[in-house]
Amino acid sequence: MKKLLLHGSIITALLLTGCNSQETTDDTGQGVTGNSQACEQEYFDTSVSSTLNSCVSCHSSGGQASTTQLILLSPVTDNKSANYNTLKNYIQLAGSQLVEKASGAVAHGGGVQLTGTPKDNMEEFVGYVKGTGQCISTTLSTSLLNTSVELLSASKTLRNASYTIQGRAPSADEVSSVNTIEDIDAKLDEYMKSEAFNEWLRLSFNDFLLTDFYKPGRRGEDLLNSTDFPQKRWWVEYSNTDGYRGLDDYTNYAISREAIELIVHVIQEDRPFSEILTADYVMVNPFSAKTYDINIDNFTYVYEQNVTRAYIEQKYPQDSFREGKIDAIPHAGLLSTITYLNRFPSTNTNLDRHRSAKTQLFFLDTDILGLANRPINSTEVLSDTATWTNPNCTVCHNVMEPISSAFKKLG
Ligand code: HEC
Ligand code: HEC
Secondary structure, eight states: OHHHHHHHHHHHHHHHHOOOOOOOBOTTSOBOOSOOHHHHHHHIIIIIGGGGGGTTTTSSTTSTTTTSSOOOOOOSGGGHHHHHHHHHHHHHHHTTHHHHHHTTSSOOTTOOOOOHHHHHHHHHHHHHHHTSSOOOOHHHHHHHHHHHOOOOOHHHHHHHHHHHHHSSOOOHHHHHTOOSHHHHHHHHHHHTTSHHHHHHHHHHHHHHHOGGGGSTTSOGGGGSOTTTOTTTTGGGGGTTSTTOTTHHHHHHHHHHTHHHHHHHHHHHTTOOTTHHHHOSSEEEOHHHHHHTTOOOTTTSOOOOTTOOHHHHHHHSOTTOOEEEOOTTSOOBTBTTSHHHHHHSOOOTTTTTHHHHHHHHHHHSOOOGGGSSOOOOOGGGOOSTTHHHHOHHHHHHHHHHHHHHHHHGGGO
């Protein structure tokens, strides 16, 4: 994570620095003027030649356009140079008519054959041949780029990193303590321990997990099944008394935050990030620990008579989270938390497919809906095993179902 951020800021630094105003010179030290044949030919080879695939069927000997002045060869490598000369000669003769005809701007026997980027590239090429555009070779532009970008200074990089990670400017002392990019490493460690960074993590991960939906007011605890969790709503017997009315909210708070607090925990403990999906525990606060019947000395909430709300909040902060293991549940990191399972629910016909599709989208870089086109002709679906047997369905369903099955027992 830290490496990612550091690279991110270096890239930003590069972008911000951009090109400085170095003189554009070629190898001989002369300013680049005119268009060398080598440059034009390079541009033709990389950006124009393949477009001729859509012309050659007619514009070749024997084709529909065989009586015109534009006769091309199939644009394979061996013919590139011949086609380059043909096109160049044609442009010298007829100029922008090449693009106008092919794009249908003027009547063209072949209709509209040139649009979008291929059209822009062809226009660019016409400009080079006519001398109205300047051809800059890719080799030269790469070396120009290399000489014209520089790294941001250490203090500016620190400033960018501080804004990104903690949302504030670095103090004067922090700035004076870094002289080289390497010094920033220790500062990043420090920034990533800050509460502001944790808040940013919570916000960012909730953007797709959506589990904060269950934060107090929505009763995340009610999602639990009372056979598996007989201690559910343990606070009811106290909730009529002043001082204890918050117990319910503190409990829901923790249950809604299980997935997100797990992510924060794994990052803060510097564990392998995969643990967010493999953790054999759930994050609990003193109150949800009670719901799950997890008794941790000096952590799990213990009822005391006649105390104030302030006393409870001070002794058992709702934001204090720990790892807890529920014996009856096979934990699978955030995937087995009750809020994840309810945000991405299953039904009798969906059969955990939604969970599989979302899990693959979020964590396995696989967008199942992008694997093939839909809708599919409904007459394709004649058998009741289409999702296993019809190739129009298996293209997606074979990728999806194995992971759906893994969710089966999680309710
Ligand atoms: C389906 C066949 C067909 C395709 C494909 C086709 N053309 Fe043509 N083209 C014609 C015909 C027929 C003519 C002659 C009639 C006319 O001038 O419109 C022609 C004429 C031209 C001319 C005028 C030639 C002259 O004698 O001055 C140009 C330029 C041209 N096409 C460019 C292109 C380019 C570039 C492409 C590919 C991007 C292309 N055409 C694709 C059929 C085609
Ligand atoms: C482009 C990929 C794709 C193709 C092709 C595809 N599916 Fe699906 N299908 C999905 C995804 C993704 C879901 C889960 C959607 C969700 O709930 O998020 C799904 C869900 C389903 C469901 C459960 C619907 C529900 O929510 O109750 C059925 C039934 C289904 N597909 C049948 C088929 C059949 C039959 C075919 C072939 C004719 C087919 N699918 C082709 C991606 C695909």
